[in-house]
Amino acid sequence: xxxxxxxxxxxxxxxxxxxxxxxxxxxxxxxxxxxxxxxxxxxxxxxxxxxxxxxxxxxxxxxxxxxxxxxxxxxxxxxxxxxxxxxxxxxxxxxxxxxxxxxxxxxxxxxxxxxxxxxxxxxxxxxxxxxxxxxxxxxxxxxxxxxxxxxxxxxxxxxxxxxxxxxxxxxxxxxxxxxxxxxxxxxxxxxxxxxxxxxxxxxxxxxxxxxxxxxxxxxxxxxxxxxxxxxxxxxxxxxxxxxxxxxxxxxxxxxxxxxxxxxxxxxxxxxxxxxxxxxxxxxxxxxxxxxxxxxxxxxxxxxxxxxxxxxxxxxxxxxxxxxxxxxxxxxxxxxxxxxxxxxxxxxxxxxxxxxxxxxxxxxxxxxxxxxxxxxxxxxxxxxxxxxxxxxxxxxxxxxxxxxxxxxxxxxxxxxxxxxxxxxxxxxxxxx
Numbered sequence: 001x002x003x004x005x006x007x008x009x010x011x012x013x014x015x016x017x018x019x020x021x022x023x024x025x026x027x028x029x030x031x032x033x034x035x036x037x038x039x040x041x042x043x044x045x046x047x048x049x050x051x052x053x054x055x056x057x058x059x060x061x062x063x064x065x066x067x068x069x070x071x072x073x074x075x076x077x078x079x080x081x082x083x084x085x086x087x088x089x090x091x092x093x094x095x096x097x098x099x100x101x102x103x104x105x106x107x108x109x110x111x112x113x114x115x116x117x118x119x120x121x122x123x124x125x126x127x128x129x130x131x132x133x134x135x136x137x138x139x140x141x142x143x144x145x146x147x148x149x150x151x152x153x154x155x156x157x158x159x160x161x162x163x164x165x166x167x168x169x170x171x172x173x174x175x176x177x178x179x180x181x182x183x184x185x186x187x188x189x190x191x192x193x194x195x196x197x198x199x200x201x202x203x204x205x206x207x208x209x210x211x212x213x214x215x216x217x218x219x220x221x222x223x224x225x226x227x228x229x230x231x232x233x234x235x236x237x238x239x240x241x242x243x244x245x246x247x248x249x250x251x252x253x254x255x256x257x258x259x260x261x262x263x264x265x266x267x268x269x270x271x272x273x274x275x276x277x278x279x280x281x282x283x284x285x286x287x288x289x290x291x292x293x294x295x296x297x298x299x300x301x302x303x304x305x306x307x308x309x310x311x312x313x314x315x316x317x318x319x320x321x322x323x324x325x326x327x328x329x330x331x332x333x334x335x336x337x338x339x340x341x342x343x344x345x346x347x348x349x350x351x352x353x354x355x356x357x358x359x360x361x362x363x364x365x366x367x368x369x370x371x372x373x374x375x376x377x378x379x380x381x382x383x384x385x386x387x388x389x390x391x392x393x394x395x396x397x398x399x400x401x402x403x404x405x406x407x408x409x410x411x412x413x414x415x416x417x418x419x420x421x422x423x424x425x426x427x428x429x430x431x
Contacts, residue, residue, distance in 0.1 A: 050429060051427040051429050053426070053427050054072070054128075054426045054427060055128050055424075056424055056425050056426075057130075057424050058077075058127060058421060058425070059079060059081075059123065059131055059424070060130075060424045061130050062081075062121075062123060062130075062131060064083050064084060064085070064086045066082070066083045066407075068081020068082065068121075069144070069410070070408065070410065070419075071146065071410060072127060072419055072428070075128065076124070076125070076127065076150075077123075077124065077126075077131060078124050078146060078150065079121075079122070079123040079124070079131055080122050080123075080144045081120075081121050081123070082119070082120055082139065082140065082141070083118065083119060083121065084115075084117065084118050085108075085117040085119075087114075088104045088105075088108075089102060089103055090102045090103070090104050112163045113163070115140060115162040116138075116162055116163060117138075118139065118140045119139060120135075120136070120139035120141075120142040120155065120157045121135065122134055122135035122136075122144075122153070122185055124184065124185045124186075134181075134186055134187075134188070135155065135179070135185065137157045137159075137177065137179075138157070138159045139158055140158065140160060141157070141158035141174075141198075142155060142156060142157050142158065143156045143200055143202045144202060145202040145210065147206070151182060151183065151184050151207070152180070152182055152225075153180070153184065154178070154180050154202050154204070154210075155179045155188075156176060156178050156179070156193075156199035156202060156212070157176065157177050157179070158175070159175045160172045160175075169243065171243065173196065174198055175195045176193060176194075176195050176196070176197060177190060178190070178191045178212075178226060179191065180225065180226055182207075191226045191227065192227070192228075193229075197214055197218065197220075198215040199212045200213055200214050200246060201213040201250055203250065204252075205252070205281065208222075208224060208225045209221075209222065209223050209281065210222055210226075211258055212229065215243070215244040215245065215246060216234070216239050216244075216246075217239060217245060217247050217260075217262075218231060218239075219232040219234055219258075219260075232286075233284075233285060233286075234260075234286070235277040235286040236267055237264050237267055238262050238277075247260045247262050248261050248262050248296065248297040249261040249298065249300035249314070250300065251300045251302050251312070253302040254302060254303075254310055255310070255342065256281045257278045257279065257280055257342065258279040259276055259277070259278050259289065259312065260276070260277050260278075261274055261292075262274065262297075263275075263296050263297070263320070263321055270291055272293070272294055272320060273294065273295065274291075274292040275290075275292075276290040276291075276297075276300070289346065290312075290314075290346055290348050291348070292314060292316060292338060294319060295314075295316040295318055295319070295336065295338075296317045296319065296320065296321045296333070297316045298315045298335075298360045298363075299314070299315040299362050299363040300313070300314050300363075301313050301315075301363050301364065302342075302365065303366075303367070304365070304366065304367055304413040305367070309341055309342065309343075310342055311340070311341055311394070312339065312340055312341070312346075313338070313339045314338045314339070315335070315336075315337050315362070316336050316338065316360075317331075317335055317336075317360060318333055318335070318336055319334075331359065332356045332357065333356055334354065334355070335355070335356070335373075335375070336352070336353045337350070337351050337352050337354075337395055338350045338351060339395065351395035352391075352395055352398060354373070354389070358376065358387070359375060359377075359378065360373065360374075361374040361376055362374045364413065364418070365413060366431060367413065367414070368392075369392060369393050369395075370390075370416050371390070371391040371394065371395050372388055372389070372391075372411060374386070374387070375387045375388075383405070385402055386402075386403045386404060386406060387402060387403065388400075388403050389401075390431070392431065403420070404422065405422075406422055407421045407423065408420070408421045416431040418430075
């Protein structure tokens with residue numbers, strides 16, 4: 001859309017000469033308002049839909065292929081990915097049946113063997129020149145954290161033996177290991193860690209001080225770069241239920257406050273609600289922060305503002321958690337996003353709701369009111385659609401984008417830049 005004629009010239013050509021000055025002025029002001037609204041709309045559309053291609057060969061040379069988690073700064077990238085073993089097949093002349101493909105080795109036919117041979121890999125290097133492996137360990141699960149200067153990196157790996165029988169409690173044991181690099185992922189040292197304690201998340205204030213969060217849920221804290229860990233008592237009823245229960249969402253605020261969210265059927269006068277508790281670095285006990293009635297939290301994020309006051313945003317589904325034991329419960333719930341500030345008695349406000357046909361996947365929060373909600377629509381025929389809902393005004397208005405199927409991505413809250421990987425093509429856009 002292109003405007004080539006100023007409002008006052010356009011109106012002067014078509015307005016009757018006998019109109020009063022006030023009437024002509026009102027129409028001119030209205031015209032300018034319309035122009036401003038149009039420019040705002042089209043500017044928003046342009047800003048939120050234009051991707052810029054960074055590379056068309058991102059991690060292409062690393063086999064087997066998989067984007068994994070990654071971060072980009074300037075022309076450098078870190079990537080942590082979990083991948084299965086490379087499967088090869090016999091040539092046609094060696095096949096028993098020319099119509100049926102046969103792996104070259106017998107173990108390749110076993111799903112347990114393929115799972116057991118999955119690995120956690122860390123790669124680093126220039127985006128457009130290929131990333132190099134500097135770390136590889138057996139594992140089907142992993143968590144990581146990296147410092148803002150990219151010098152310090154922590155990686156935890158979790159490995160299960162899928163060929164071993166279940167233990168007495170019906171759970172397959174997992175072996176967890178913890179690693180640290182102080183030179184940007186070039187060299188690694190294994191840290192002391194109790195291998196039967198799973199790590200699902202690593203959250204650090206700085207290279208020395210941070211948290212490890214695992215099944216139970218359990219929370220551990222270190223102040224010496226992972227050399228020693230202290231377990232922190234979790235909030236009331238957070239660990240009631242299955243032995244491998246997790247928090248529904250966890251966030252580490254810019255002020256170092258650890259926020260955790262979980263659902264309870266009843267806690268005192270609170271019934272069927274999600275609770276949010278917080279923990280300051282110098283505290284030993286969590287304290288209650290917020291209550292979200294009749295909601296199950298999906299994600300919890302804080303704005304990157306570090307001036308003392310910041311906002312927290314909770315993405316949730318209205319109603320109880322999905323009942324996996326009931327086949328009729330497909331998990332469809334109305335989605336909602338709520339917010340509050342990090343004060344002593346926060347006032348929780350619900351900003352927006354999302355159609356119940358959507359499965360809410362996650363939330364990103366940037367500077368200056370930028371919010372991104374990721375969702376999947378599997379209600380129609382064909383493949384599910386990946387959708388992104390974008391707000392530029394702290395959740396008051398939203399725009400929906402149909403993104404296609406990305407193989408990975410992340411959002412940099414400090415620069416309001418979103419990255420996404422489509423096959424080997426890495427793209428970015430800035431809000």
